[in-house]
Amino acid sequence: MNQERLRYLLKRAGLSLFSLWVVATALFFAFRLLPGDPTTSVIAPQMSASARAELASQYGLNEPLSVQYLLYMENLLTGNLGVSFQFNQPVSSLIVPKLVNTLALTATAVILAYLIGSLVGAYLASRRDTSVDIYGTAVVLMMYAAPVFWTGLLAIMVFSFRLDWVPSGGIHSVTFVADSFWGGYLSVDFLHHLVLPLVVTTLYFLSVPALTMRNNMIDTLDEDFIQLSRAAGLSDFSILYRHAARNALLPVLHYAAVSLGFAFGGSVVIETVFSWPGLGQMMFNATLAQDFPLAQSTFFLLAAIIIFMNFLADALSVYVDPRTSATE
Amino acid sequence: MSSNTLPIELSQTRRATLRRYRRVATTLLDEFRAQRSAVLAAGVLGFFVFLGVFAPLIAPYDPTREFVINGQAQRLLEPSLKHPFGTTALSRDVFSQWVYGSRVSLIVGLVSGLAVMAIGTSVGVVAGYYKGNVDLVLMRVVDTLYGVPATPFILLLVLFFGTSLTNIVLAMVFILWRTMARVVRSETLSLAERPFVKAARATGASDFRIITVHILPNLLPLIMIETTIIIAFSITLEAGISFLGLGATDVTSWGTMLELTFSSGAIRSAWWWVLPPGISITLLVLSFFYLSRVVEGITSPDSGRFEL
Numbered sequence: 243m244n245q246e247r248l249r250y251l252l253k254r255a256g257l258s259l260f261s262l263w264v265v266a267t268a269l270f271f272a273f274r275l276l277p278g279d280p281t282t283s284v285i286a287p288q289m290s291a292s293a294r295a296e297l298a299s300q301y302g303l304n305e306p307l308s309v310q311y312l313l314y315m316e317n318l319l320t321g322n323l324g325v326s327f328q329f330n331q332p333v334s335s336l337i338v339p340k341l342v343n344t345l346a347l348t349a350t351a352v353i354l355a356y357l358i359g360s361l362v363g364a365y366l367a368s369r370r371d372t373s374v375d376i377y378g379t380a381v382v383l384m385m386y387a388a389p390v391f392w393t394g395l396l397a398i399m400v401f402s403f404r405l406d407w408v409p410s411g412g413i414h415s416v417t418f419v420a421d422s423f424w425g426g427y428l429s430v431d432f433l434h435h436l437v438l439p440l441v442v443t444t445l446y447f448l449s450v451p452a453l454t455m456r457n458n459m460i461d462t463l464d465e466d467f468i469q470l471s472r473a474a475g476l477s478d479f480s481i482l483y484r485h486a487a488r489n490a491l492l493p494v495l496h497y498a499a500v501s502l503g504f505a506f507g508g509s510v511v512i513e514t515v516f517s518w519p520g521l522g523q524m525m526f527n528a529t530l531a532q533d534f535p536l537a538q539s540t541f542f543l544l545a546a547i548i549i550f551m552n553f554l555a556d557a558l559s560v561y562v563d564p565r566t567s568a569t570e
Numbered sequence: 571m572s573s574n575t576l577p578i579e580l581s582q583t584r585r586a587t588l589r590r591y592r593r594v595a596t597t598l599l600d601e602f603r604a605q606r607s608a609v610l611a612a613g614v615l616g617f618f619v620f621l622g623v624f625a626p627l628i629a630p631y632d633p634t635r636e637f638v639i640n641g642q643a644q645r646l647l648e649p650s651l652k653h654p655f656g657t658t659a660l661s662r663d664v665f666s667q668w669v670y671g672s673r674v675s676l677i678v679g680l681v682s683g684l685a686v687m688a689i690g691t692s693v694g695v696v697a698g699y700y701k702g703n704v705d706l707v708l709m710r711v712v713d714t715l716y717g718v719p720a721t722p723f724i725l726l727l728v729l730f731f732g733t734s735l736t737n738i739v740l741a742m743v744f745i746l747w748r749t750m751a752r753v754v755r756s757e758t759l760s761l762a763e764r765p766f767v768k769a770a771r772a773t774g775a776s777d778f779r780i781i782t783v784h785i786l787p788n789l790l791p792l793i794m795i796e797t798t799i800i801i802a803f804s805i806t807l808e809a810g811i812s813f814l815g816l817g818a819t820d821v822t823s824w825g826t827m828l829e830l831t832f833s834s835g836a837i838r839s840a841w842w843w844v845l846p847p848g849i850s851i852t853l854l855v856l857s858f859f860y861l862s863r864v865v866e867g868i869t870s871p872d873s874g875r876f877e878l
Contacts, residue, residue, distance in 0.1 A: 257710070257713055258717075260710065260713075260714075261710075261713050261714040261716075261717040262717070264714045265714065265717055265718065272726070272730070376607075380607075383856060383859050383860075384852060384856060386859075387802065387806075387851075387852045387853075387855035387856040387859060388848065388851070388852040388855075389806050389809050389810060389813070389825075389828075389848065389851055389852070391809075391810060391813045391828070392809075392813075392828060392844075392847075392848035392851065392852075393848075395828065395831065395832060395837050395844055395848070396844065396848070398837060399837045399838070399841065399844065403837065403838045403839075506719065507719030507720055507721055507722060508720075508721060510721045510722055510725065510814065511721060511810045511813065511814065514813075514814060515832070522721075522722075525722050525725075526722075526725065526814060529722075529725050529726060529729050530729075532729075537726070540722075541719070541722050541723075541726060544719045544722055545717050545718055545719060548716075548717050548718075548719055549716075549717035552716060552717065
């Protein structure tokens with residue numbers, strides 16, 4: 243059994259690496275075979291001719307495509323992601339702080355959404371087909387149907403501009419000076435900026451766990467062991483949260499990892515609305531500024547996170563539910 | 571004698587078939603009427619389709635016309651009889667823009683929904699039915715697409731190939747067929763093991779016949795549910811791309827309207843400009859979610875499930 247599980251995990255890991263390689267290769271060709279000067283994928287067009295030539299040989303751009311490809315892969319594996327045109331700094335040093343910012347907002351929102359969403363879903367299922375369930379489900383669906391950038395706009399409109407409770411964007415006040423890197427995230431000023439985007443994104447991500455949990459609970463509540471517990475005289479509360487919810491939670495856990503990956507892809511829109519200096523915003527600005535090394539690297543990083551989260555979802559599923567490896 | 575009975579028999583079977591069809595149709599219609607939310611959803615969708623189709627007749631002004639009175643640009647006017655939804659920061663009529671915007675969302679949803687349905691179903695059925703190496707290769711493609719972040723991917727493609735509605739829809743279809751292919755494949759895998767498929771194979775039915783006559787009709791509910799969800803998803807996705815300022819430049823969409831409210835700073839005051847596009851996207855997407863539930867309700871009446 244354990245060996246079967248391990249084989250399944252190794253297979254999924256291999257497939258994830260394969261996907262990662264395909265994405266990297268696709269990016270290489272997309273940025274190099276485009277019409278126009280191929281050197282722009284590594285070298286800023288506004289540099290002097292001699293500087294360009296020097297960099298071109300450093301990046302091997304005078305070599306044939308196959309050699310360039312090997313160099314590209316080597317650079318990617320060693321974390322040498324090139325130099326940003328806009329900031330004239332190594333891409334890797336630019337990315338790390340943005341990654342932390344995105345995690346602070348997105349990961350927190352997804353975790354909160356799954357905690358609250360599962361409870362909401364379980365509750366709706368227990369009140370199945372009553373008006374609580376019907377209208378509750380409608381509200382949950384509405385939160386999913388409303389574009390998150392629009393609810394963000396509304397929230398800014400009301401809570402920042404009308405009521406002036408929270409700032410309309412950014413991560414710190416202009417006057418704020420952090421005493422250390424992590425100190426910046428533990429400050430009241432940061433929390434004050436975090437509240438609005440966190441609430442809006444949490445409500446947006448809440449729908450998937452709530453509906454998944456509701457579906458699973460409805461299925462679970464029909465099963466024999468629940469009927470048995472009911473016959474044994476257990477209380478409704480105990481049946482619902484101690485017996486049924488535990489079983490219904492397994493697939494929700496799987497979706498949590500998938501959602502987190504998905505949320506990274508969606509961070510572009512959310513971070514634009516709230517001027518949140520994260521990976522998504524950086525990817526978007528780099529794309530607009532035609533800063534190819536930065537755009538390429540952030541895109542690859544987002545893809546890598548998603549692929550890893552999908553793998554994690556599979557791994558979690560076999561760990562909590564051994565049947566998964568057998569049925570795949 | 572025999573030349574006389576044959577047409578009678580035929581017409582009898584035909585009448586029986588017709589009767590059966592009518593029975594199916596009335597059951598479907600009854601089922602549909604029984605779900606109040608479904609009727610409401612169909613009403614909302616019908617309203618927006620009406621708005622889109624008759625946009626030139628309903629919209630009082632050209633959506634790009636700038637209103638100037640006595641050399642004074644009519645910027646950010648509150649709703650009035652002349653401008654039911656007020657005016658934009660560029661002194662354009664919000665109501666007319668909103669009416670025309672419905673066209674973009676509907677076209678985007680419909681075109682990408684149908685394209686994803688066609689591609690995803692074909693790939694899923696082929697992979698699930700033939701299994702082996704075909705399945706292996708096709709599913710690796712799907713796996714890899716699952717690793718691609720949708721919004722950033724569309725941004726890159728639009729950056730390379732230009733901002734037009736066609737490019738946005740193409741980019742969306744390129745990435746969205748993955749879910750369709752995966753669910754159709756797994757359902758096909760289980761259908762292919764059912765006794766009626768095995769029986770068909772034993773009687774010598776061709777692969778094509780088994781797929782079209784025995785497997786596809788059984789996939790139909792699943793395909794319909796997935797398609798409505800894809801339609802809803804692509805409508806929000808297009809709105810998001812437009813909101814980022816990379817939307818179609820040739821037409822007014824609800825997403826581009828919202829982009830302007832944000833970039834012009836009008837969200838400070840102009841609620842009449844912010845509300846209509848957002849509410850409309852929400853309602854339209856919601857109506858597709860509820861329509862997908864109708865299918866779910868007919869095929870598995872007591873499931874009470876709600877797929878996303």
